[in-house]
Amino acid sequence: MASSMNRVFLMGNVTRDPELRYIASGTAVTDIGLAINDRRKSASGEWIEETTFVDITLWGRTAEIAGEYVTKGAPLLVEGRLKLDTWEKDGKKNSKLRVVGDRMHLIGPRGGGRSDGPSGGGRSQSASPPGRADEFDQSAGYDAGGGFNAASPAGGGEDDIPF
Numbered sequence: 001m002a003s004s005m006n007r008v009f010l011m012g013n014v015t016r017d018p019e020l021r022y023i024a025s026g027t028a029v030t031d032i033g034l035a036i037n038d039r040r041k042s043a044s045g046e047w048i049e050e051t052t053f054v055d056i057t058l059w060g061r062t063a064e065i066a067g068e069y070v071t072k073g074a075p076l077l078v079e080g081r082l083k084l085d086t087w088e089k090d091g092k093k094n095s096k097l098r099v100v101g102d103r104m105h106l107i108g109p110r111g112g113g114r115s116d117g118p119s120g121g122g123r124s125q126s127a128s129p130p131g132r133a134d135e136f137d138q139s140a141g142y143d144a145g146g147g148f149n150a151a152s153p154a155g156g157g158e159d160d161i162p163f
Helices: 060-069 136-139
Strands: 008-014 030-042 047-058 075-089 092-106
Touching: 008 047, 030 060, 047 060, 047 075, 060 092, 060 136
Parallel strands: 047 092
Antiparallel strands: 008 030, 008 075, 030 047, 075 092
């Protein structure tokens, strides 16, 4: 049985302000960078910190929301899939692995970390504009308070457990 799964969940800090643009069909698209920090102990017991930089492409309404609410330095959770881009330049083949983001979740104060907007007192925000709940949040397992609920991806509760 051949099957595969291509799902990525990343949480880190945005490395640059998103630049929203529209393709010929009118669909919004933006590219952002995410810096993901990892801290672990080496064999000698010393702490090692590594940062991984990931390029992420967002499409449609998610791209528009990112363009409006996401700023450089803001913490962000992105769910998506890996995509390998390949191209040839000057006779040399190149490739780059990136993430195509399907969903994002703003972490921290309202406005994705901006200090000029209304403060949410550390509340998490979904990728929906403030005050708007939509099927994005519910289908992705985001609870009404803006948090990610991995144990209940379809919004169900403990009553759904068969034992």
